[in-house]
Amino acid sequence: MWKSRTTAALVPLTVTLLFGLWGIRRQGSVWRDEVVTYDMAHRTLPELWHTLQNFDAVHGVYYLFMHGLFAVFGGDVTTLRLPSVLATAAAAAGIGLLGHRFAGERAGVFAGLVFPLIPAVQQYAQEGRSYALVCAIVTWATYLLVCAATRPTRGLWVAYTAAALTACLLHEFAVLMLTAHGATMLLSDVPRPVKRAWTVAAACVVAGLAPLAVFSMGQSEQIRWIMWPDPVQLLSFVALAVVGLWCARTTPVPTNGPIGLRTLAVPMLILPTVVLLLASQLKPMYVDRYVLYYVIGFALLTGAALDRAVRSHSGRWAWAWCLALAAVLVPVLAVGAHLRSPESRVDDATAVTQAVREAAEPGDGLLFTPSRRRVWTLAQPAAYRDYRDLALARAVDTSDSLYGEEIPAAHIRARMLASDRIVVLGDPEGDPVDTTEQEVMKRTTLREHFEECSSKEVTGARITVYARPGHCAAG
Template sequence: MVLMPSGLMLFLGAWGIRRQDAVWRDEAVTYDMAHRSLADLWPTLQHVDVVHGLYYVLMHCWFLVYDATLGDVLGAVIGLRLPSVAAMTAAAAGVALLGQRLVGRRAGLLAGLTFALVPVVQQYAQEGRSYATVCALIVWASYLLVLAAARPRRKLWLGYTALMLCACLLHEFASLALPAHGAAVVLARLPRRVLRAWLLSAATVLAGLAPLAVFSTRQSAQISWLMWPDPVQLLTFAVLAVLGIACSRVRVRSRGPIGLRALGLPLLLLPTLLLLLLSHVEPAYVDRYVLYYVVGFALLAGAALARLLRPAGELGQTRGRRLRWTLAVVLVLAVLLPVDGHLRSPDSRVDDVTAVAHAVRAMSEPGDGLLFTPARRRIWRATLPHEFRGLHDLALAKSPAASHTLYGTERSGDAIRARMLAARRIVVAGDPDGAPADDNDQEIAKRATLHDAFTVCRSTVVRGARITLYARPGACRGGW
């Protein structure tokens, strides 16, 4: 029951994990921060990304071991993603145990398999970010909650509190699982002592999270790029929500004081709906922030499938009806296969840091100037700094590590213009056509100087970026 879902998840996580060595910008941030010393990491977190601070520390410790043992053999990309694969494997095992505890062995098995097959689960199982780990912690916290509701013990409540606190410290929006757990406790009509124990645990988690939450408000500009929720992400949630609600209509017999619907429906619906409500005050919705809502869907779908696929003698189904359900499952798997294949291609993420680095190297010569537009795209050089060796970053005043920032600090607009005018050729790594342009002095100076004093020699587009070679009039080479 546990080995099959976890084995499937491990296989799907390992399948195409390199993704042709493509790394997207958020993973590049993880790689950069994890490879800074703890002495450098702490002052950086005081300025930026404190919400991911615990994850960066854990990844720093992981890379100390990985780089010293397997790094030369497996490569940095695999090391970046292995913790997420392991976390999702643990999450699939937890979903199976949770389904078994709520309904039965067959339901647990199918819930774990369903969880592993959901494309968004596979996507974040192969990303060097904290979301898979958060999901796993919430799965196992939910399991301890179900155990504690059946047989209240201090150790179970302490374990539940510790797992939820760790999840929230890894990502603040993990706290949105608490209302789902609270709804499960209330809907199950548990004794008051259980409700009081849960309230004490929830209060402890929120108290432990409060200092981080208050401090992180100083860095809220980091999510200023969020606007309206992504339609594809909303559609994914809507489809899973509708299917989950439909599955909840199938009658199943729960085995414990907390029923399947009492936990599955709130976990599926509440975190995402609460985040969408919050987004009306300040845009904050991204599906990965509440990835664990998929757990609720998997539990409901697993129990429904277990009920509908039972032997004909137990449920009175005809052989033809069972055959139709089997064909439906096969059809779903056939539909998911192209999606799963796409998730393992470089085109499945918003950009490709590796492709950017290779394109810059192919277009440049030693001694050329280099510009990133906007400045935050300097993260593109984090994973392959050697590809930028010999190029002069004309705008850079202090490196990311020296300035304790993610992207470094840049010179004034006038200083950037002067340095650009002293260069003969400049390679520009910028956003693709149609992306909104930043309007600060530095970016205006870059654009104006390129327009007034340089001509385009050649340009190429890679995933999420345009790399362009500019030169002073008459300085283009190769017949351009």
């Protein structure tokens, strides 16, 4: 039995780790959220604390973790992403153990191998953000829940509570795992004392999270960029949910303990995302990475279905399974190759910096539209020292903010009119524009007093050089 469990955990862990290390540097590119992680984790502890009073408190624990990591190992792209790679491997191992517990060694191996093939998992396995860590901790919290329901001990319940609370402190929406775990408790044949113990544990998690949740509500403007759910993300969830539910319906798995595979996996697959979508009717907040851990349920159900399919057919079907595997792996590897390219992310701060170097001349003014795109400068601040940031009042490192503090609109106009050439770093053509007074003034002044000299689009950004009439050629 021990050897069987080891196989179910070790095979997925190894494969997922190798998969995660493949192309981890992504040709040196970093996108805006990773740049924020990099910058925040490199601030001193007092600077980090003061910034979190104003911005991004929801990620504070993660930034603190990365601060310690960079202090020990140094800060480069590999260090930035390696925790996510290791976390994804740990999650695959946990899924393998869960699958083994419910349906045997082969089902565990299949479940653990399905997990890293999911495109969303591949994406967030190589990002310097907290989502892979949250997914891993939720996986192991789920494993502890199953263990505690089968063999209740105080130690297991304390470990479950600690794991669940840690996941929630890394990202608040991890608390939605409790909706799945609560449904599992209701649907399972567990004794009432076990249900009471889970209720106490869940209450402790909510109570432990409450101070951070209440405080971070004051910073909710930070997610104003979220609109109605992205259609691609929503369709991806629907596709996985349909396949997972079909696997659950057609794959009866004998219950080995008080909790069955379907009563655990189906709520995990469905409830966190559905609850977040429903909450988004009040205030848009749905992004698939916030509930990435829903794929745990999909992997478990699919792994059990694959195991049953193999057991149900004789050896003469081996060739068919090989062809089916090849048919799946080809697009998966193609998607994986794309996800390891700079073009796979919303933007690329490295490419933006290179484009500015090519377009700008020393002494040119810089303008960021919107102002939060100043984040592109944080990965390589030295590259921008030869240019004047025309709208900046207080820099990022002195303003306890993420993107710096800008001067009033009238002063921005005066600085712009005193410049012969301005390099504008903004969103691609067609993206929504901000309507703040400063942003309107930037656009109006450019339109009325400057002419466009050149423009270049790089991944997720547009670098445009403007000049006063007759000054397009740098002097």
